[in-house]
Amino acid sequence: MAEAKSANKEDPAAETTAVMPQKPQLVRTAEISLRLESIDKMMVQLRQLVQSKQGDIYDFQDDRSLDNDRHRQATLVLKVPSKVLDATVAEIAKLGKVESQGVKSEDVTQQVVDTDARLKNLRQQEDLTRKIMERSGSVRDILAVSKELSAIREQIEQLDASVKNLRQQVAYSTINLKIEEMQSATPSSDAFGVQVQETWKNSTHAAGSLGTNLVLGLLWLLPFIPFMAIGAGGVYYVIGKRRQQLPIVATPNSEEE
Helix, strand or coil, X not given: CHHHHHHHHHHHHHHHHHCCCCCCCEEEEEEEEEEECCHHHHHHXXXXXXXXXXXXXXXXXXXXXXXXXXXCEEEEEEEEEHHHHHHHHHHHHCCCEEEEEEEEEEECHHHHXXXXXXXXXXXXXXXXXXXXXXXXXXXXXXXXXXXXXXXXXXXXXXXXHHHHHHHHHHHEEEEEEEEEECCCCCCCHHHHHHHHHHHHHHXXXXXXXXXXXXXXXHHHHHHHHHHHHHHHHHHHHHHHHHHHHCCCCCCCCCCCC
16 A cells, blocks of 8 residues: 555656656757958967867858959858857857847747657557567568558658757757958058059050040041141231231431430
């Protein structure tokens, strides 16, 4: 009787444990965009930071502009343990100027619970099917049960992979990081050289265009030069005639005065 009472006392505790709410299973993803002076320098610091958090860099895309790397950008995908996600994001934000930042969460608790329940039922069904196959006598029955057992096993493997993937996403959070180098206030010597070359090119092009236009203008005026010469001669002749017709005014001598 004492043992029965002890068992009865333990049952409510066992039932309470069974119905205790499960801790939420969250898939967390952080997005952060930074502007900084040097991507190369930042990458050294970032690798050290991620390794110290027991994480890793899964993807790195470096977009280098043709304009002397003055508009260089890069995108990265990081994975860190979910328990240190917030701390990691806070430390990454210190590496540059934050342009945007955010964290989103997806609750997959129900998916994990449902998948676990389906796996439990399928494994029970697998055990039962194995026992049936052991009792089967004819080859036909054995083949039929074996085919059913294979289908059950395939479902178990698919669900098992699915729940493992969910648990991995819950255990390790993703950080999508975008970084961009700030433009330098003073252009580099290379950039200055490019500007000099462009200026010289534009000036020589303008000078060439001016020379071409002058030559074309002279060619256009060439047929009119005889007429212009005749006109100029006529004007010169008229001016000469007028000078001859003008009366000579005598200037009084100083002695007569």
